[in-house]
Amino acid sequence: MKPAMRKPLPYHVIDEIFARFAAAEPTPEGELEHVNAYTLVVAVALSAQATDAGVNKATRALFAKVTTPQQMLDLGEDGLIEHIKTIGLYRNKAKNVLKMSRILVDEYGGEVPCSRAALESLPGVGRKTANVVLNMWWKHPAQAVDTHIFRLGNRTGIAPGKDVVAVERAIEDNVPAPYQLHAHHWMILHGRYVCVARKPKCPACLIRDLCPFEEKTE
Known part of the structure; x- marks a missing residue:
């Protein structure tokens, strides 16, 4: 009982x-390193079933060259995997990050939306990820x-x-x-x-x- x-x-x-x-x-402050709203979304999505320290170690070099959805698309899946292969479930996460980036470019002009519903509609972004982004970037409670x-x-x-x-x-x-x-x-x-x-x-x-x-x- x-x-x-x-x-x-x-x-x-x-x-x-x-x-x-x-x-x-x-x-x-949150411990995930990021430079803008897009890199924050990516970092939080990558952190599922992984530690913040492990994600930070993998994304420092990535975010030094990739800070926009279009740059991520230009990098491609193989290039992204090379950066994040130390993170658990990296292949599936890479696919989601690329799908998310395509939607952001095609439907949101390359900008990250600031509504929970829109964020949760993105591949690899659940309620927790959406809430982290809303809180850390847009200062929503x-x-x-x-x-x-x-x-x-x-x-x-x-x-x-x-x-x-x-x-x-x-x-x-x-x-x-x-x-x-x-x-x-x-x-x-x-x-x-x-x-x-x-x-x-x-x-x-x-x-x-x-x-x-x-x-x-x-």
Whole structure:
């Protein structure tokens, strides 16, 4: 029998958690390297089932020469694969990046659209990727839920939910408005470096006293 889902923390506790996050890192940033909206979309699409560090290592040389959809089309599939072959699922990702680039050139004048629906219609771009681009490039308070945020949201009670969409909605509902813009960055960084899956680093956690997780490490 599955345990009951954790109840959301009280509003004043969540407010204090994000106040602490904001005090420690007022302007958190995503770790994927990019030079414009297009390279950001490509980087996020490549990061599926891969680490940001691994994607950055592969795309530094790529983005030094390719910064537009047309340049990507000119590079071609073999040229792109040569750059990203260290990334998991690189062949399928290369095909999607080229398909996406063709659509951007043919239907959007080479520009990346700024609506979630349009972004999600692009090959290789799902809801999470669209939310990352909306948040990081256009500064929309969109919440991109990955495994780190899903774990943190449920473990702490900040944003419990049975799936990523439910957690996304819970962040939108539970996190105070002043913290919405940076909420997913604070959560992903905390989940990636402190509230890790195995043996969370509770002694180093700045919200330890507010967190109801029963199995804290010493």
